[in-house]
Structure formats: structure tokens, C-alpha cells
Amino acid sequence: MRVAARLIEGDPHRLGDYRLAGRLGAGRRGVVYEAYDSGGRRVAVKVPHGDPELWRPLAGEVAAVRAAAPSCTAKVIDADCVGARPYVVSEYVAGPSLRGAGRILAGPDLLHLAAALATALTALHEAGVVHRDLTPDNVLLGPDGPRVVGFGPLSPTETTLTWPRLAMNAPAYTAPEAFTGREPGAAADVFAWGAVVFYAATGRDAFEGTSLGTVMHRVLSVDPDLDPIPQPLRALVADSLAKDPERRPGARDLLRALVSADATVRLKAPCLAPDCLTHASPTAACLPAACLVPSGGDIPGWAAETFTAEAPLTTGTVLGGRVCLADALLAARVPLTLDFLLAAGDAMAARLRTPYDDPGLGAVAEDAYVTLDPADRPFASAMFLRLADGRGGPRGAGEAEERIAEAFGPLVVRAGDLARLADPALPYAWPRLAGWIEADRDARARTARDRLYWLGLTVLLTLALVAALVAALGTGGRPV
Template identity: 60%
Template sequence: METRIGDYVLAGRLGSGGQGVVYDAYDPEGRRVAVKVLHTEGSRDRLAKEAAAAGRVASYCTAKVLATDLTGGRPYIVSEYVAGPSLRRAVREGRAFGGDDLHRLATAVATALTSIHDAGVVHRDLKPDNVLLGPDGPRVIDFGIARTADMSLTMTGVIAGTPSYMAPEVFTGQRAGTAADVFAWGAVMVFAATGEDPFRGETMGAVMHQVLSAQPDVSALPDPVRSLVKAALAKDPEARPTARDLLLALVTGSPANTTELLVAGTRTAGGVRSPGHDDPSLGAGRRRLHLPGVAGAPARRPRPAAPGGDGRAGRHDRRARAAGRTGATSLPLHGGHG
């Protein structure tokens, strides 16, 4: 194994994949970091996009990008080292998530998604391998196939992500938007509670069929997490809550809020305005629900349909902020933790 990349001393290999290798390393000041080195120069543009996407997200909920070097023969990205196993590894080694433990995990990941989406980023590969259980709480990592609103869309028609955690609309040719991340959140919670991927099959086609038509068994999950996971796993992306909706419902823990959340999603899917309204402070296409008892929650304001319309003409479209589809699945920045 090579012993140095740039100014970083390599101490071991954390993981590897199609894009490159992730090393356990130390910076010149002796701080432990993770260094992702690409296999080929062909992925230089992807690494630049990964660094740009990760750099826009609040560092408290991910692994902070510390440095990048895209000029040398082997481009690399340096991130904060998160000392902890991936969610997949923890569950595989016997940890069970239930009750308050599952509620805490659900809240932490929903917080991370809210921050990611508020930064104008769509993660597109949320899965148990990309949730690290750090000593200070869960972190969502790996923005290798993430997209921001200002990135150009290329290679349309190519599916990127992890099939068992991909939303139905992605398999049918739609762009993976924030609603696809919410679907993945629901699938990750099912895995945490049951120890099994929610959609399984021996072939890619079998997995796709499960994602498109099957409903995972969520009976093992406690409420309110169970109700929120069911809403997040809706086949229609318009019927799903936003990450912010999930976070508010989890933090307040009120059954009334959870019920309203589910009803609002159903109304939106049916072309009827939910009790909430579009809030410019949340960015284009972001829906905020009215949650009784939550400070700062907007008042209910009905929105009439466009003249001669059926109520759908004014419906928000989360996919307007979606990211485009690019190539193959990505390599977790801390792949060795999985």
C-alpha cells in the first residue's frame, strides 16, 4: 500500500469500490481523516461534484469535507473521520433498534435529510451503509452521486443508486428528487428495526418488482415512527411527506400531528391542496404543513384551483428541485465502517 497521498499519511484501507479507495489517514497536524482516492482520472468531474454537494451541507450531520485536490494524477477528497460503524454493520453485529432508540435514529436521519435538502442537495443514495453511528450521533455520508440544483443533467436514462433503497419513480424513468430521499429514509428505518432490507430479490428485476408493487411489513416498528415510515414509503412521490414534515412530527411526537401529516400527503397525491402552503423561506417546491402546537407553524390558507382546472395545476412539484441521473453506484466515503 502506498504510504502518502499529498500531505496525508495513509494508515490503512477503510474500503474500496468502483470509483476508488478510501483510506484511514492523518493530516500534517496528526488529525485522523478519511481520504478518498479515485481509481482513474475519468471520475475527476464526479469527485468535484461530490465535494461541492457535501460542502453545502451543514457539517454537524455529515462528514465535513476538509480538502480536495483535483489537479494531480490521482484526485482525492479529504473528509472528517467519523469514529463509528455504519448502521448496516451495527445491525449485522447484533444491535437492535426499537422504541426510543429507533425514534432517536429516525429523528437524527430526518434532521440530516432536512439539512441536505435545505442546502439544495438531493443525496440519492441514502442506505444503511451511508449512515455512520458516530459517538456524537448518526451522520449521513457519501455524496458521490448527489446532485445540486445548479448541476447540469447528463447521461439521462442511467439509473444510479442502490436498488433496495431506490424510490419507485426512479425505476420508471423520473428524476430522483427529495421525495426519493424520503422513500429511502423509510426503507432505512425498516432495516434498522428488522435487520432486513425492505425490498429483496435474487435479481435486479425481482428487486425492482418489489419496490414498485410490494409493501414492507412495518408492524415491528413503534408509533409514531411506524406511521411516518408508511407515509414515506408511498409509491407516489407526491403522497410522501417532506423531510421537514417527518422531523416536525418526530420532534413533537403528537399523534394528531402524525395523522394530519398522513392526511395531507393523501390529499396532495389526489390533487387536492393539503392544509399547508408553499413557504418561500423553504425554497421552491417545498411544502410546509400546519402542525398544531408547533411554534412558527404557518396558518391554514386554502388555495383555489386554477380557473377551469382540477386543482392539480397549482400543485407543487418536488421534482423541480430534483437531481439528474448519472452513472454507477457510489463508494461510501467511510466504506470500511460498513
């Protein structure tokens, strides 16, 4: 099924190298569109609200977002903050939002979601970026794990308005300090992390109310009942929802605690890895991994002999397929580099997969094409070339093109004897149509060159004939 809504009056059809196909959503910050680049890649294009002139000073913040590690976030691919219509392009995530999925998570799924959010915030915060709008609507449950979206530079209106006014659309996920006039920073994202995890576990907001005032009061004064959230996640959520931002853990601390908890659980299972190095000596047989769980947080003896606390562990030196070793080191209290933690968080997030029926325009069109009767397929290229050029159809092949238009369903809008492409991005999104257009363009170019050649030859022959006649007339009509 297609998830994007149709473009409406006033929506652009093209921005830079991107053809817009439909609306994915709209909010206080702007509109997000489904789009395709010239290579047919499906992307999400965010067009912010506000005066474009006010966006130009924010190019640096967009650059910071692009520089952030893409761990558990939708990677920012391109951006234009200086054009007449600013936009930000990110990878497309095929999946519902956490709120839209209507799904309550428990057990490992809840832990993996919490890790995905902590991984995304860690990557952003380490790049100096504050999300500012982490809510269940900005968490997409993709087929390869959750992805955080909606981050990015402040909109122009946010640079002039107070934070409480900005929070009216998501007050239950706004940190208390924002309501008391303090500038919210990374700690506000951590507060939102706790509120989103609560929502994932319960299906309701942590600070519910029938009015903005009621929600603000609860955010400022009430601690939600966290009993539905299992330990050790419950303690982390409680810390993240602290009213005082100074008492909240950092996103990296959350990630460290989550991957350690996950590794400890998995270490209690028998070790089956053939290349496992979690044994007492290089010649010893692989011990049951349960024997390697750190006691009291100490580094296991076999690990202490290999690594020292003064040398942080990197992904390259530990992962390499040695799953049990990586888990044991995550569970132990040893210093770990940022890339190691992000890799561990990505691995946890990837275990929460959400299959979703969200094919792109190209896939829908190709599926329709392969269902055509082979006898009708030769007519499809001519028909779609006319539609791509803006010329009406179906016509010419009569019943064949009627059947083709019927097979392509909502991709072709028909009105009487005329038709048009429902999505102007289809020539970008459907490789087969792009190939037809390219071949037609080449054929037209060859035809134009051939016409020019014969025209030139005709002109030369005509000039030669005229010259011969003039010469003949100059000699009295007698041959020279």
C-alpha cells in the same frame, strides 16, 4: 482494535497534505481510506473511480456539499477535484455501519436514529445536495451519535449511465421513479430514509428478493409490512415509502414531525429544570410540564403571549438552556427556523451513542510506548527515526530494539534482522514520533550550520595563510 485494512498495490500513500494509513471500504463510487493530516488529525479520504478529467466539472457540487450544515453528517474538510488524483476529505467517524453493527433498534433508539437521518437529509437538501446513496452501509453509529456518510458528487460514470444500472448495488433502497426512467431527486432520498429505518427496526431490507428483478418488482408494486415499527414512526415510514414521489413528505417535514413527537413524550415527564420558563407568568411557580402539552396542536397560552406565528423561532431565542420551553415549542405547531430544527435533530441524534473500540494509529503507538521498560525508551527514538527515514532496523541496540519492535506489534513489520513501519502515516499520526522527527531535523540543521561555519572559517584561515605565504615569497622571503 484497528478497523482499517492494509493498503494494497496501487493505493496511494499520500494525497496532498494527507498520509494514507489503510482502507476503510471500497464500493462502486470509489475507495475510502483512513488518513492523517500534518497535524495528526485522523480523517477519511475518499478517492473516486473514473477518469480524473471527468471530475473537474464536479467541483461546484463538492463545494455545495462542503457548504451544507454538518448536522448528523461527516463534515467535508477538504477536496481536490482538479488534481491528477481527485479526492474528498471528511471527518473520521469511529463506529460501525448500521449494517455492520448487526443491531436492531427499538423504542427511543429507533426514533433517535430516524431523527438523525432526517436531520442529515434536511441539511443536505437545504444546501441543494441530494445524497443518492443512503443505505445501512452509509450510516455510521458513532460515539456521539449516528452520522450519514457516502454523500457527495456523482462519480463520472454516474453522469453517463442510467439510474437503474447504478442502483444494482443497492436496489432495495432505490426509489421506484428511478426504475421507470424518471430523474430521482430529494424525494428519492426520503424513500431511502424509510427503507433504512425499516432495516434498523427489523434487521432486514424492506424489499427483499433473490434477484434484481424481484427486488425491482417489490419496490415498484409491493408495500412492506410495517407492523414492527411503532407509531408515530410507522406512519412517517409509510408516507416516505409511497410509490409516487409527490406523495412523500420532505426531509424537513420528517424532521419536524420527529422532533415534535420526541418533545411531546418528554414533556409528559415532570419538569425539573431550575430555570424553566414553562409557567403561566414570570412570578408563578414552575408547573408540571404535562400541563403544557399542546391540545389539538394549538400554541399554549403562555407561549402565544411571548411569540407570534409571524415570527419564526430561532435557536438563540429559545434554547439557552430552557429545555422545557424548547420542548413545548417543538411540540406546538409554530413556525421554526431551520437552525432550530437542525439543533433539535442533533440533540436527538446525540442520545443514540455507540461506544466503539477504534483507536487511531497514534493512540495504538502511544499505548505501546508507555508499556516499554523505562530503560528501553531512550532507544525507541533512534529506532523509529531510522524506520521513518526508510532505513532498516532493529539494529544497533540489539536486544533493546528487539523488545521495542515486539512491543509495537503490528505497527512494525519485521523480516529477519530488518524492520519497517507497517503504516507510512505513523509519523503523522503519532505526536511523539512527529516530535522526534522535528527535533532530529532541527539537530541536523544545527549540525549542518555548524559544519558550514567551521568550513567557512577554515577556508578563510587557509586563504589568509596562503596570502601571507605569497606576500612573503614576493619579498624574497624577508619579512616586510
